[in-house]
Amino acid sequence: MRKAAPLLLLLLAMMPSEALAHIVKGEAIGFVSGFEHPISGLDHIIAMVAVGLWGAQLGAPAIWLLPVTFPMVMAFGGFLGLIGVPLPGSEIAIALSGVCLGAAVLTELRPPLWVAAVLVGIFGLFHGYAHGAELPPGQNALLYSIGFILATGLLHATGITIGLIHRWPWGQWALRGAGAVVMCGGMFFLWGAVA
Numbered sequence: 045m046r047k048a049a050p051l052l053l054l055l056l057a058m059m060p061s062e063a064l065a066h067i068v069k070g071e072a073i074g075f076v077s078g079f080e081h082p083i084s085g086l087d088h089i090i091a092m093v094a095v096g097l098w099g100a101q102l103g104a105p106a107i108w109l110l111p112v113t114f115p116m117v118m119a120f121g122g123f124l125g126l127i128g129v130p131l132p133g134s135e136i137a138i139a140l141s142g143v144c145l146g147a148a149v150l151t152e153l154r155p156p157l158w159v160a161a162v163l164v165g166i167f168g169l170f171h172g173y174a175h176g177a178e179l180p181p182g183q184n185a186l187l188y189s190i191g192f193i194l195a196t197g198l199l200h201a202t203g204i205t206i207g208l209i210h211r212w213p214w215g216q217w218a219l220r221g222a223g224a225v226v227m228c229g230g231m232f233f234l235w236g237a238v239a
Contacts, residue, residue: 074184078191081175082199087138087233088171092196094145094226095164096203097219101152101210102160109157110164111200115193117165118172122192125176126185134170134177135237141167142230149223152216171196 082088092114099110124131144163147153155163175192179185206222209215 074187075191077180077183078175078188078193079195081178081192082171082195086229087142088174089199090226090229091138091141091145091167091171092199093203093206094142094149094223095167096200096205097149097207097222097226098145098153098160098164098203099200100204100207101149101219102154102157106157106160107204107207109161111197111204113161113165114168114171114200115196117168118175118196119189119193121169121172121174122176122189123172124169125173126179126189128177131170131173131177134173136234137167137170138174139230139234139237141171142233143227144230146223146225146227146230150220150227151223152220 082092095110095114099107102110121131145167148160148163172192176185176189179188207219210219
């Protein structure tokens with residue numbers, strides 16, 4: 045029963061608010077729309093998966109530090125977006141995150157751990173800001189934020205899982221190819237952001 049409790053809580057959070065005894069407009073929808081936001085935009089997906097890929101390439105402790113740093117700083121960026129603090133250039137920074145993280149995976153870049161964490165954190169800040177600034181009207185900001193942080197963690201976990209192929213020589217080449225795809229995707233989004 046204890047193992048089922050987190051799943052039950054997640055299902056309850058996703059229930060439509062009309063099914064609850066005390067209706068608070070937008071609460072359940074806030075979680076769902078927050079969860080859907082990172083997985084509904086390819087620009088977010090490629091960067092968040094790339095964080096996991098790069099962490100897997102770098103190995104411990106980066107394999108867990110980078111995917112923890114990103115959502116922690118992203119949550120702060122989301123808060124800035126929610127309260128309306130201006131952060132110019134967020135779309136360009138999001139596109140650059142794909143370019144830079146893809147290039148890091150492509151080249152198997154191995155900077156000092158703190159440099160990798162700062163770079164990932166900067167990109168997390170801008171991704172979070174975009175999530176927070178795009179909160180749909182009538183949504184519960186807390187549930188929306190929990191949703192986009194959870195989805196981000198799942199995208200990082202996807203990248204880590206894929207990145208585990210790095211232990212084999214063919215996997216190293218496959219990850220470099222994935223890095224090239226992410227970098228090209230980032231360039232495509234960068235072109236759209238500056239055009």
